[in-house]
Amino acid sequence: MDNPLVRKLEHGARLTDEDRALLVRICKQPIRVPAYTDLIREGDPPRNVRLVIEGFAGRYKVLENGKRQIVAFFVPGDMCDLHVHILGEMDHNIGTLVDSLIVEIEPQQVDALIDNPRLNRALWWATLVDEAILREWLVNMGQRPASAQMGHIFCELLLRLQVVGRAGPDSFPMLLTQQELADTMGITPVHVNRVIKELRELGLVETSSRRVRIPDIRKLREFSGFDPTYLHLHNAGSRKPAAIDEAAVAAP
Amino acid sequence: MDNPLVRKLEHGARLTDEDRALLVRICKQPIRVPAYTDLIREGDPPRNVRLVIEGFAGRYKVLENGKRQIVAFFVPGDMCDLHVHILGEMDHNIGTLVDSLIVEIEPQQVDALIDNPRLNRALWWATLVDEAILREWLVNMGQRPASAQMGHIFCELLLRLQVVGRAGPDSFPMLLTQQELADTMGITPVHVNRVIKELRELGLVETSSRRVRIPDIRKLREFSGFDPTYLHLHNAGSRKPAAIDEAAVAAP
DNA sequence: GTTGCGATATAACATAAGTTAATTTTGACG
DNA sequence: CGTCAAAATTAACTTATGTTATATCGCAAC
Numbered sequence: 001m002d003n004p005l006v007r008k009l010e011h012g013a014r015l016t017d018e019d020r021a022l023l024v025r026i027c028k029q030p031i032r033v034p035a036y037t038d039l040i041r042e043g044d045p046p047r048n049v050r051l052v053i054e055g056f057a058g059r060y061k062v063l064e065n066g067k068r069q070i071v072a073f074f075v076p077g078d079m080c081d082l083h084v085h086i087l088g089e090m091d092h093n094i095g096t097l098v099d100s101l102i103v104e105i106e107p108q109q110v111d112a113l114i115d116n117p118r119l120n121r122a123l124w125w126a127t128l129v130d131e132a133i134l135r136e137w138l139v140n141m142g143q144r145p146a147s148a149q150m151g152h153i154f155c156e157l158l159l160r161l162q163v164v165g166r167a168g169p170d171s172f173p174m175l176l177t178q179q180e181l182a183d184t185m186g187i188t189p190v191h192v193n194r195v196i197k198e199l200r201e202l203g204l205v206e207t208s209s210r211r212v213r214i215p216d217i218r219k220l221r222e223f224s225g226f227d228p229t230y231l232h233l234h235n236a237g238s239r240k241p242a243a244i245d246e247a248a249v250a251a252p
Numbered sequence: 253m254d255n256p257l258v259r260k261l262e263h264g265a266r267l268t269d270e271d272r273a274l275l276v277r278i279c280k281q282p283i284r285v286p287a288y289t290d291l292i293r294e295g296d297p298p299r300n301v302r303l304v305i306e307g308f309a310g311r312y313k314v315l316e317n318g319k320r321q322i323v324a325f326f327v328p329g330d331m332c333d334l335h336v337h338i339l340g341e342m343d344h345n346i347g348t349l350v351d352s353l354i355v356e357i358e359p360q361q362v363d364a365l366i367d368n369p370r371l372n373r374a375l376w377w378a379t380l381v382d383e384a385i386l387r388e389w390l391v392n393m394g395q396r397p398a399s400a401q402m403g404h405i406f407c408e409l410l411l412r413l414q415v416v417g418r419a420g421p422d423s424f425p426m427l428l429t430q431q432e433l434a435d436t437m438g439i440t441p442v443h444v445n446r447v448i449k450e451l452r453e454l455g456l457v458e459t460s461s462r463r464v465r466i467p468d469i470r471k472l473r474e475f476s477g478f479d480p481t482y483l484h485l486h487n488a489g490s491r492k493p494a495a496i497d498e499a500a501v502a503a504p
Numbered sequence: 505g506t507t508g509c510g511a512t513a514t515a516a517c518a519t520a521a522g523t524t525a526a527t528t529t530t531g532a533c534g
Numbered sequence: 535c536g537t538c539a540a541a542a543t544t545a546a547c548t549t550a551t552g553t554t555a556t557a558t559c560g561c562a563a564c
Binding site: 061067068069072081125129130131134135138139143144225 | 264311313315316319320321323324333335336338339340341343344373376377379380381382383384386387388389390391393394395396437438477481482484486487
């Protein structure tokens with residue numbers, strides 16, 4: 001089972017084979033979307049729900065002065081709010097950051113999902129985790145120096161990508177440019193570069209081409225103040241899927 | 253009708269008199285809670301849902317080094333996540349910031365709410381708006397200088413308090429200390445003070461004791477980049493309650 | 505393999521915000 | 535009305551991050 005949506009939602013509820021089959025059915029026929037393509041823009045009426053199958057996308061807002069803030073990442077298995085249609089107007093953009101495979105979920109498919117109590121629970125879990133991530137990003141920006149903030153983002157990405165089988169035990173593909181990391185962290189690209197250099201010199205991360213390796217996740221977690229509790233991967237209502245490096249999720 | 257929950261949710265869905273009566277019934281017998289009292293702590297299993305009737309509360313996280321980040325305000329009419337119980341463990345604290353009146357909502361009351369389609373829609377609306385506020389705070393911290401960030405927070409508070417009838421046409425009670433504003437903005441209290449001084453000198457805000465007055469909301473909005481769209485107060489599925497100063501919500 | 509361009513890297517300098525430490529104001533209480 | 539502690543204010547100095555500019559790298563297209 002390599003469906004990222006199934007892999008992710010296993011953490012939110014105990015699913016049956018039928019539940020999984022329904023999820024897999026929904027992921028049929030993803031659309032190929034090039035990098036830097038907006039799926040939906042600020043001001044639009046919310047259309048279909050989008051799900052990332054492969055690739056990388058982000059939510060972002062652009063200010064009057066042209067500055068951009070990325071407020072969330074979408075990795076495989078992540079979808080935008082199931083209930084956006086309740087809001088009359090998008091207040092932010094969602095766009096791909098790399099070439100991606102995207103599924104459009106139609107309203108009646110959404111209904112099929114939320115009419116299923118286990119899937120409904122799993123989807124609520126995903127919503128609550130998305131909010132928790134937003135809160136943690138706020139803590140990250142508000143209280144941590146840029147170096148720790150950078151390390152924290154790397155820890156989070158490693159774990160989230162491991163959950164859906166898109167990362168190795170100590171490394172993950174880094175498809176974002178330093179400019180995009182800067183727009184995520186609220187700092188300049190020059191400073192992103194300085195800070196990555198610092199992490200490299202401290203032996204906390206290694207960067208080869210398009211990949212980040214974390215030789216000792218415990219050290220980087222300590223350095224960054226990363227506590228994975230907020231990702232709620234050890235949820236009571238779920239089984240505990242394997243394939244996540246235990247050091248990455250262990251209680252501090 | 254002075255029930256803040258009803259006033260708020262009118263913006264999320266068209267309610268019937270019965271819906272309102274149910275909401276009012278739920279708000280019976282609030283508990284008096286002194287300032288600086290935690291309602292729930294990080295690590296706790298989520299208990300009852302909490303609703304603020306009067307006063308002011310906040311969500312916050314505390315770091316190892318003692319630093320605190322406030323990640324959300326609760327004004328009258330705001331409640332914490334209806335479905336927290338899905339998560340096994342709180343990943344943040346919720347506590348009062350001033351003397352408050354709080355309602356504890358029991359699970360069967362929560363069920364009564366979400367079994368009502370209009371209220372369910374209104375509560376989903378509130379959830380989505382809470383997320384939108386988090387995103388806007390992230391933009392605020394990441395991309396705006398502290399002075400604009402401060403102004404933005406004042407604009408948001410004025411509007412949110414007006415919605416529930418707790419603010420005048422151009423002013424609202426400021427019950428937070430500068431330390432608390434600092435913990436919200438991710439800056440030091442000294443800098444909060446500098447920045448408020450700047451806003452005062454620019455004629456953008458006036459502070460008398462325990463109150464913020466905004467003589468020209470248009471100017472402060474412009475200065476702060478505040479666009480109230482993210483609060484989704486002009487929602488298609490709702491009526492448009494009066495009592496909000498139109499300059500505060502008007503499209504930019 | 506060369507070319508070209510975006511991404512990364514680095515340097516030198518500028519500034520917003522942090523730190524520490526007084527001083528003054530405010531408001532609760534006797 | 536006077537006392538006191540917490541909050542607000544201000545000053546002087548330090549530092550993290552921003553700005554601008556230039557140089558190098560890496561990879562895709564030829």
